[in-house]
Amino acid sequence: MAVHALGDEPGIYSARWAETRTGRNFGVAMERVEAELQGKTDRTAHFVCVLALAWPDGHAETFEGRVDGTLVWPPRGEKGFGYDPVFRPEGYDIVFAEMEPGDKHAISHRADAFTQLVAACFGESVT
Numbered sequence: 001m002a003v004h005a006l007g008d009e010p011g012i013y014s015a016r017w018a019e020t021r022t023g024r025n026f027g028v029a030m031e032r033v034e035a036e037l038q039g040k041t042d043r044t045a046h047f048v049c050v051l052a053l054a055w056p057d058g059h060a061e062t063f064e065g066r067v068d069g070t071l072v073w074p075p076r077g078e079k080g081f082g083y084d085p086v087f088r089p090e091g092y093d094i095v096f097a098e099m100e101p102g103d104k105h106a107i108s109h110r111a112d113a114f115t116q117l118v119a120a121c122f123g124e125s126v127t
Contacts, residue, residue, distance in 0.1 A: 001083045003033060003071065005042040014083065027075070030086050034073050043071045045087065049113040053121070061120060065112030080104065 002008035010017040010033070018029035037043060046068045054060040068090050075085030077097025084096035089107055096104050105111050 001033075001045055001047055001087065003037070003045045005040040005044075006033070006036050009036075018082075026082050030075055030083060033071065033083075033086070037071070045069060045071050047083075047087070047109040049109040051113045051117050053117060061117075063113045063116035063120065065109040065114070065116065067107055067109045067112075 001014050002011050010029070014029070015024060017032055018024040018026045020028055046066055049065045051063045052060060053063075069092075070088050070090075071086050072088050072095060073086060075097070076095050077085050077099075079099060079101065080097040084104075086095060088095045092099075
């Protein structure tokens with residue numbers, strides 16, 4: 001998750017923000033993000049997924065999926081994982097952790113990137 005007011009952190013280090021001596025705890029990570037946002041008015045963020053595919057002849061392509069949203073506090077919902085309890089995607093009144101899995105998948109950054117990859121490689125889309 002990239003938080004705009006934090007210079008797009010935690011970004012690719014999102015899981016590291018959850019590291020504790022006893023393993024990963026995304027409750028700790030969400031609290032850290034919230035603490036870093038204190039005094040800031042911009043609560044926009046996005047999830048991004050980039051898939052790269054390279055062929056033996058050296059040809060390579062990348063496919064980027066992205067979902068923009070806003071961070072809420074306190075965390076809500078029991079579904080999902082990671083930062084889902086604090087991420088409300090644009091156009092929705094609920095956070096990812098409150099969405100049914102199929103509804104979340106329909107707007108997922110991962111699903112978007114994968115759909116692009118499949119379309120590029122096989123000329124079709126996956127829905």
